[in-house]
Amino acid sequence: MLDFFQKNIRKEALVGINNTFSGLNQKDKILTKLQSSEGLPFKDILSEKTITASMEGLDYRNRIFTPDVTLSTFLSQVLDDDQSQQGAVSRVIAHYVAQGQDAPSANTSAYSQARTRLEESLIATLSNDSGKELEKTVPGEWLWRGRSTKLVDGSTISMPDTPKNQALYPQPSSQKSGVGFPIARIVTVISCATGALLDASIGPYAGKKTGEHALLRELMHVFEKGDVVLGDCYYASFF
Numbered sequence: 001m002l003d004f005f006q007k008n009i010r011k012e013a014l015v016g017i018n019n020t021f022s023g024l025n026q027k028d029k030i031l032t033k034l035q036s037s038e039g040l041p042f043k044d045i046l047s048e049k050t051i052t053a054s055m056e057g058l059d060y061r062n063r064i065f066t067p068d069v070t071l072s073t074f075l076s077q078v079l080d081d082d083q084s085q086q087g088a089v090s091r092v093i094a095h096y097v098a099q100g101q102d103a104p105s106a107n108t109s110a111y112s113q114a115r116t117r118l119e120e121s122l123i124a125t126l127s128n129d130s131g132k133e134l135e136k137t138v139p140g141e142w143l144w145r146g147r148s149t150k151l152v153d154g155s156t157i158s159m160p161d162t163p164k165n166q167a168l169y170p171q172p173s174s175q176k177s178g179v180g181f182p183i184a185r186i187v188t189v190i191s192c193a194t195g196a197l198l199d200a201s202i203g204p205y206a207g208k209k210t211g212e213h214a215l216l217r218e219l220m221h222v223f224e225k226g227d228v229v230l231g232d233c234y235y236a237s238f239f
Contacts (some may be wrong), residue, residue, distance in 0.1 A: 045231060092108070128184070130196065144228060147226055149228045149230055150228070152216060154185060154186065154234075156184065158182065158183050184202050185210060
């Protein structure tokens with residue numbers, strides 16, 4: 001019964017999306033557009049007002065690397081083939097020149113200092129808020145029988161073998177000490193209609209309350225009455 005239900009949801013909820021994107025790889029299309037654009041493409045997506053509201057209490061005095069410019073520069077740096085700080089600052093220079101303003105210094109020191117003030121919680125908050133705002137704009141024909149479909153899935157990620165990482169996310173007991181890597185478990189909730197991340201929960205790979213079910217319980221606030229939740233067969237054991 002569950003298998004039948006999942007297959008029909010997939011078929012009905014995704015057929016409209018597939019027709020909309022005409023078989024193109026939407027992720028690659030978006031990334032290519034962002035990478036090829038001049039200046040700071042994220043400036044058009046994340047407004048200064050939105051970013052500043054999420055950074056209450058942080059002191060940003062640099063007139064060039066304001067909170068919105070710093071975050072947009074960092075995101076562009078991550079996506080760029082040239083992930084150097086010099087390449088990132090070059091984008092800032094291009095942005096200011098395009099706006100008809102004086103070009104800032106090519107020195108990377110100011111950007112480096114501004115970037116250290118960015119907190120992980122800020123990026124997570126902006127990501128979640130952007131996904132939720134995008135969900136509100138979904139056309140009715142993208143929904144499954146008028147209902148929002150939200151996808152749930154889990155995975156694991158490894159990270160550099162540092163004492164701090166080992167303390168927070170110990171390596172699996174099956175690996176010998178000194179020859180393994182810290183591993184974290186992550187569970188995400190994604191909009192089926194937009195593909196946007198709505199929220200995520202992360203925890204140690206093993207230990208009490210570290211399974212995908214436990215992490216999912218931390219994300220229950222994402223779901224609203226009338227939503228359809230779709231997960232693989234592992235999640236059926238939740239009941």
